Amino acid sequence: MRNRKLLWIFVLPGLLLYGVVFVYPTVLGLVYSFTDWDGFSASFKLTGWKNYHSILESIVFRKAFWNNVKFMAAVVAAQSVISLVLALLLVKNRKTYVFLRALFFFPAILSSVSVGLIWSFVYDPAIGLLSTLFQTLGRPELALNWIGDKKIAIYSIAAVQVWAHAGQMMIVFIAGLQSIPSELHEAAVIDGGSRWRVFRKITWPLLAPSATIVLAYTTIQSFKAFDLIFTMTDGGPNFSTEIMTTYIYHLAFSSYAFGEASAGSSLFLVLLSVLTFLQFKALRAGRISY
């Protein structure tokens, strides 16, 4: 009985904080999603499911959804592979490797707004670093319109997202690699296994828990992306980089359609919850013991 009370005393502050910063705004957002509230007026009217209908029928929202899917697919694929390759290359514990690990991890400590601004300049076709570099190398055809071409803009931003977070995921993979007993590798080598075979049959299966963490984290992070797109293109050109979070932001703070933005947020929350659920299911399935 006493322990139970003590438990509550310790848990209560956390619960209160969670209630105030997550549950309360979520419930409030859900309520506003059924209103025509503009975000600051004292009064509003109930509008039923109207906001949800508007959102689901919106041409821009549909574009935003597909852009989200494209962005997520590009980031998840590239970031998982790159971070794994980096981890495999840098897992050895020598001084140079430690330095290189720190170097690759460095972008993760920068604020995403700063990263977005820096890369806007790097990508600029008139004065940007990439453009100047390709011109100098005599390959102007490679100086693409990175964030101005609607066909590649979303992938250019995805590349920045990968640049910023691959180092972080590399650390997860390195931790996973270091937890694999070296005897297993040694035994496999003695048995005459090639590098690729050892990786395929031993390293990769035992790395599965780390891989699922990386996949889950990357999927959710890329789905929730906002800062980079907001600072680099603000959804342009011609909605080609508009994603759900930027669309919701524009609804709330440019159109002052807070009710509709809340409906968008609720839909986004549902999508994200489904995605998280699937990821965690996969995470459980990926557990391997030895």
Add this chain to the structure above:
Amino acid sequence: MKKSSFRASLWAAALAVMLLVSACSNNTASSSAQENSPAKASEAPAESAQPKVTLSFLHWRGEDTESFNGIIKKFQEENPNITVEMQTLPSDQYQASALAKISDGSTGDLFASFPGAQFEAVANAGLYTDLSGEPFLANYSEALIQAGVKESKQLAVPYQLVYNDPIYNVKIFEQLGLQPPSDWEGFLALCAKLKEKGLIPIAFAGADIGPGQFMNTMVMNNLPSDDAFTKVEAGEDKLTNAWWVKTLSQIKELNDKGYFQPNALGTKDAAAGALFIQEKAAILASGSYQLAQNKAQNPDLTQKLLAPITVPADQAKYEGIHTSTFLLGVNSKSKHPEEAKKFLEFLSRADIAGQYANETGQNVTVKDVEYNTTELKAVSEWGDKKTLFQPRFTIKNSENQKAVTNSIQAVLGGSSPEDAAKEAQAIVDQQLSK
């Protein structure tokens, strides 16, 4: 711990929290009572017979802070009972959080807003005090403060005057013997000549501000009307009609002929500005608000404004575009509306508005202001020209505004003007059906 002692500790903790909360609230209450109560004020020394008031002034122009600090100091010297606390938020943040801040009246006794969608939203929420009939309104050019009028009430006073016409490099034009053209053929010939000389004819920030700025001068004579987009938003006209398709075709023509810098859609404001400042581009498709900044970075620049005329000279009704922005309004929830009006009245004086203009490099809507820089003087000459209020700001719904500017990005990205217009109209139709 025994059950009873545990309960006692809980009660003690609760009591302590209550005491703490009540002490804080007493403090707050007493201090605010002291601030507002006339009874307390009468006990104060004679020189401060009026109650002390602290005004909150909220805006987004961080670059004007230094100038406003000086102005506020002067105001406080004239009005020792009023203290002005200025708060500036970056414009993105201002869009996102300023309105929430002013809605309960605790912040922003005097606040700034953007014309168009934001002004409409604030007006609809009833957050503006009606300023109609205030004597200081006579200090302004009436035609330039209409952006702050709704249903015949002057709800806010636009303070800054901007001409959203492209800026050109006067020296380059003089060296090449060029003059601002008076028709579309002349404009194309001018761009051809600039390109032939190895210059970028027009630096265009297609990735951010370019479409929203350049569309104004491009459309003003294709449909010479101050309610073109109002009609579109009301469903009485369509973007698929000839005037907007023609505008898109002409923008596309400029791009296809290489009169914008290569890959203009990927260029942001700062980069386009740099091309102009470094004199690699002869024209910058933005507006007069960038003159001071350009000059600061290249003091050798001589700049003026020109608007592309998209029709034959005899059919041109407008010579350029103007916007009056930085709308100053008194918060209807303010506890100190009279003091806020007093501060607005102070800002409306020609000498103070002049100080603001000359220190910040921005023209103002106040009459009889003496400008002391070449750029401000050059811009003030536009006061005599026939200009149209920026069409983009007549679009009240920001989704429609985005649809319109994005149709420009679409044609620059390779879509046909007809398809781009159709795509934009589909979004407008969706807004209409709400």
